[in-house]
Amino acid sequence: MKPLMILPPVVFAGLALMFYFGMNRGDDQLASTREGGPVPALTVAEFPGEPGFTVEELADGEVKLVNFWASWCAPCRAEHEYLMAFAEEGIPIYGINYKDEPANGRKFLDDLGNPFTAVVSDESGRTGIDWGLYGVPETFVVDGDGVIVKRFAGPITGAIPDTVIRPAIDAAR
Incomplete structure (x- = not known):
């Protein structure tokens, strides 16, 4: 009977180690099925x-960012100053307001500033699905041919602009 008493702690320790090593792989970004492919369709509203934009405008020869955001998204608010800095540097950013009330999205931009070259509204979430969106904010680096070079899920804050986004922009050029 004593060997059975030791079995639960041994199993627990084994599972704990497996979870610990699984969570510390250093690969905290979900893979994107869109990187390396053309930008998907836009099923959007004004x-x-x-000004709005089309898929054709995303392949106009210029590297750009496409950012999915919403007024109800706290991380979107946190990354907004970084998007404003990119816009001030002359990097075009195309915004997709995701599953948001248009009036709330408008107030968000009026209050915090508008970094976007053009903005459309994905009220139904269809475009988000087509782009493989996991949630907001999410940012895509698109090359001049309309090919997605990089997808970044989460807010662009801290070191992310310099360690992830700018290198992807440079690679897209």
Whole structure:
């Protein structure tokens, strides 16, 4: 009977080690099925007071960012100052307001500033699905031919602009 008493702690220790090593692989970004492929279709609506854009405009010869965001998204608010800095550097950013009330999205941009060259609204979430979106914010680096070079899930804050986004922009050029 004593050997059975030791079995639960041994099993628990084994599972704990497996979870520990599994969570510390250093690969914390989910893989994107879109990297290396053309930008998907846009099933979007007009965003109030802003010019819209098409898939063809995303392949206009210029490297750009496509950013999915929403007014209800706290991490979107956190990354906004970094998007404003990219825009001030002359990097075009195309915004897709994701599953948001247009009036709330408009207020978000009015309050924090508008870094976007153009903005559309993905009210139904269809474009998000087509792009393989996991959630907001998510940013895609698109080369001049309309090919997705990099997908970054999560807010672009801290060192991310210099360690992930700018190197992807340089690679896209």
